[in-house]
Amino acid sequence: xxxxxxxxxxxxxxxxxxxxxxxxxxxxxxxxxxxxxxxxxxxxxxxxxxxxxxxxxxxxxxxxxxxxxxxxxxxxxxxxxxxxxxxxxxxxxxxxxxxxxxxxxxxxxxxxxxxxxxxxxxxxxxxxxxxxxxxxxxxxxxxxxxxxxxxxxxxxxxxxxxxxxxxxxxxxxxxxxxxxxxxxxxxxxxxxxxxxxxxxxxxxxxxxxxxxxxxxxxxxxxxxxxxxxxxxxxxxxxxxxxxxxxxxxxxxxxxxxxxxxxxxxxxxxxxxxxxxxxxxxxxxxxxxxxxxxxxxxxxxxxxxxxxxxxxxxxxxxxxxxxxxxxxxxxxxxxxxxxxxxxxxxxxxxxxxxxxxxxxxxxxxxxxxxxxxxxxxxxxxxxxxxxxxxxxx
Amino acid sequence: xxxxxxxxxxxxxxxxxxxxxxxxxxxxxxxxxxxxxxxxxxxxxxxxxxxxxxxxxxxxxxxxxxxxxxxxxxxxxxxxxxxxxxxxxxxxxxxxxxxxxxxxxxxxxxxxxxxxxxxxxxxxxxxxxxxxxxxxxxxxxxxxxxxxxxxxxxxxxxxxxxxxxxxxxxxxxxxxxxxxxxxxxxxxxxxxxxxxxxxxxxxxxxxxxxxxxxxxxxxxxxxxxxxxxxxxxxxxxxxxxxxxxxxxxxxxxxxxxxxxxxxxx
Numbered sequence: 001x002x003x004x005x006x007x008x009x010x011x012x013x014x015x016x017x018x019x020x021x022x023x024x025x026x027x028x029x030x031x032x033x034x035x036x037x038x039x040x041x042x043x044x045x046x047x048x049x050x051x052x053x054x055x056x057x058x059x060x061x062x063x064x065x066x067x068x069x070x071x072x073x074x075x076x077x078x079x080x081x082x083x084x085x086x087x088x089x090x091x092x093x094x095x096x097x098x099x100x101x102x103x104x105x106x107x108x109x110x111x112x113x114x115x116x117x118x119x120x121x122x123x124x125x126x127x128x129x130x131x132x133x134x135x136x137x138x139x140x141x142x143x144x145x146x147x148x149x150x151x152x153x154x155x156x157x158x159x160x161x162x163x164x165x166x167x168x169x170x171x172x173x174x175x176x177x178x179x180x181x182x183x184x185x186x187x188x189x190x191x192x193x194x195x196x197x198x199x200x201x202x203x204x205x206x207x208x209x210x211x212x213x214x215x216x217x218x219x220x221x222x223x224x225x226x227x228x229x230x231x232x233x234x235x236x237x238x239x240x241x242x243x244x245x246x247x248x249x250x251x252x253x254x255x256x257x258x259x260x261x262x263x264x265x266x267x268x269x270x271x272x273x274x275x276x277x278x279x280x281x282x283x284x285x286x287x288x289x290x291x292x293x294x295x296x297x298x299x300x301x302x303x304x305x306x307x308x309x310x311x312x313x314x315x316x317x318x319x320x321x322x323x324x325x326x327x328x329x330x331x332x333x334x335x336x337x338x339x340x341x342x343x344x345x346x347x348x349x350x351x352x353x354x355x356x357x358x359x360x361x362x363x364x365x366x367x368x369x370x371x372x373x374x375x376x377x378x379x380x381x382x383x384x385x386x387x388x389x390x391x392x
Numbered sequence: 393x394x395x396x397x398x399x400x401x402x403x404x405x406x407x408x409x410x411x412x413x414x415x416x417x418x419x420x421x422x423x424x425x426x427x428x429x430x431x432x433x434x435x436x437x438x439x440x441x442x443x444x445x446x447x448x449x450x451x452x453x454x455x456x457x458x459x460x461x462x463x464x465x466x467x468x469x470x471x472x473x474x475x476x477x478x479x480x481x482x483x484x485x486x487x488x489x490x491x492x493x494x495x496x497x498x499x500x501x502x503x504x505x506x507x508x509x510x511x512x513x514x515x516x517x518x519x520x521x522x523x524x525x526x527x528x529x530x531x532x533x534x535x536x537x538x539x540x541x542x543x544x545x546x547x548x549x550x551x552x553x554x555x556x557x558x559x560x561x562x563x564x565x566x567x568x569x570x571x572x573x574x575x576x577x578x579x580x581x582x583x584x585x586x587x588x589x590x591x592x593x594x595x596x597x598x599x600x601x602x603x604x605x606x607x608x609x610x611x612x613x614x615x616x617x618x619x620x621x622x623x624x625x626x627x628x629x630x631x632x633x634x635x636x637x638x639x640x641x642x643x644x645x646x647x648x649x650x651x652x653x654x655x656x657x
Contacts (some may be wrong), residue, residue, distance in 0.1 A: 180645065181643075188634070
């Protein structure tokens with residue numbers, strides 16, 4: 001068995017920010033608007049996170065996994081009389097009350113199959129096809145405006161931020177990095193190897209900028225995603241910091257015993273709630289100008305499986321949080337949970353394309369015009385109109 | 393699959409085939425499939441399997457040649473012709489030169505390997521000999537940046553103390569360095585150019601990993617000797633001095649593993 005400590009030792013958890021020589025985030029003209037893309041990998045169970053308690057079929061179809069009605073013990077936190085939030089999302093519910101969080105339901109990518117890899121890949125590459133290209137739409141968006149710097153937080157740079165535009169990278173680590181003496185010596189050795197020299201220089205600059213953040217993040221508790229949220233907020237809050245960040249949050253593929261006090265979904269929802277609250281705190285005044293997109297690759301089956309979990313489904317839910325959001329509402333063209341309403345007799349039928357959300361966010365937060373959206377960011381998506389009125 | 397065979401494994405993307413050739417080839421290999429291990433009765437061998445029931449019958453024409461219906465042998469005949477195609481010789485020669493010589497491989501070396509491929513009917517030992525005998529392959533400074541798997545494996549091989557390391561450790565190292573085994577993100581496989589492996593985060597992680605490895609194994613090795621013996625004349629003066637003058641054996645080993653020489657091949 002390999003312990004977690006050994007794992008960290010071997011992989012060297014800490015990492016650095018990628019970039020051009022002298023890069024860092026020198027772009028005072030980038031504007032105040034910020035965009036965070038949080039990807040819940042594995043397929044969040046939308047009907048647990050956002051129970052449709054007002055649907056007459058909800059309780060029967062969900063069986064043991066049904067969240068109680070608002071007011072019942074452990075019941076949903078009401079949103080609009082039709083939908084509620086999971087009781088584990090109390091902080092997000094407060095944001096909803098402050099009109100800083102909107103909920104989107106029955107939303108999905110154009111991919112209606114059930115492979116994680118294909119679905120995630122398609123959502124990230126932006127072409128509407130799995131493996132349609134090997135770069136991501138958020139990187140393509142950055143490419144349209146070199147003043148805007150991007151930062152990826154997590155284990156590695158996710159596809160959505162990969163591409164020609166240089167982006168920073170940060171991951172939490174309990175390990176001390178290489179000591180300054182070693183780095184000085186290496187910098188001397190790398191003279192004469194232009195590639196290594198350039199990358200080490202960029203990495204050191206980025207490390208210096210992020211100094212101290214891993215420790216602070218970890219003190220916030222709650223595991224890596226909360227630490228990551230803290231670091232993301234701090235980086236984004238800087239005057240000359242990045243304006244775009246991605247946060248990877250895995251572990252949502254809850255096939256077995258998903259609920260209950262220690263179930264994986266319960267744990268993840270609590271972490272998500274803390275991560276969002278932490279983002280707000282660490283962004284400080286910049287929260288006002290921020291939109292956080294929280295999406296997943298697909299929803300899960302409406303009915304529980306035989307193991308008190310749920311299997312890969314189709315329509316799901318998404319959240320948009322931040323001061324730049326016109327929140328306090330649920331956006332859903334609700335397809336219903338009746339027998340004939342379900343996609344292939346088992347899944348929530350999607351009625352909204354995730355790209356409509358992504359496009360609206362890019363227009364509002366990064367000021368990307370329609371022509372570039374169609375040509376570079378989401379090729380072949382002309383029929384998908386950006387959601388209107390969701391952002392300030 | 394038909395496209396991948398043509399584009400990635402034989403003719404190459406500009407190898408002179410059309411979209412129609414791709415679809416025709418796809419028809420040729422209908423019925424070519426894989427039998428998963430659980431479907432093999434009595435513990436037989438899983439793997440390639442030709443299913444005549446799923447094969448589209450009839451003659452097919454591709455790249456200007458017509459192949460009569462012949463079941464599995466029809467596809468094999470096409471593969472034989474593809475292997476002997478001049479575009480394949482050029483494509484394979486280019487890939488080999490890129491992998492073993494430089495990201496932008498010198499034309500003279502590609503030509504030499506291509507000639508060996510064509511004159512020997514694709515006899516691979518002959519092709520590899522032409523590669524090894526190319527003077528460009530031996531030039532310094534070393535041009536190719538190691539991929540993570542090359543980097544990690546070469547480090548572990550260089551370190552006697554790493555013998556007996558657990559395979560899990562190897563897996564975690566590769567995952568951490570961005571090359572999780574068997575998880576290349578496309579059918580094309582892992583990138584074969586330095587650019588893909590030398591971003592700031594990637595270089596930083598290699599440095600970290602070299603430090604971790606050195607801190608675990610560095611106390612029992614003589615890094616100066618190790619560096620000299622494994623790299624010989626390819627060890628530059630600057631690196632040799634840095635290793636000799638390091639503040640500790642651990643640091644010496646870490647410096648050597650993170651040095652430009654060791655990161656390149």
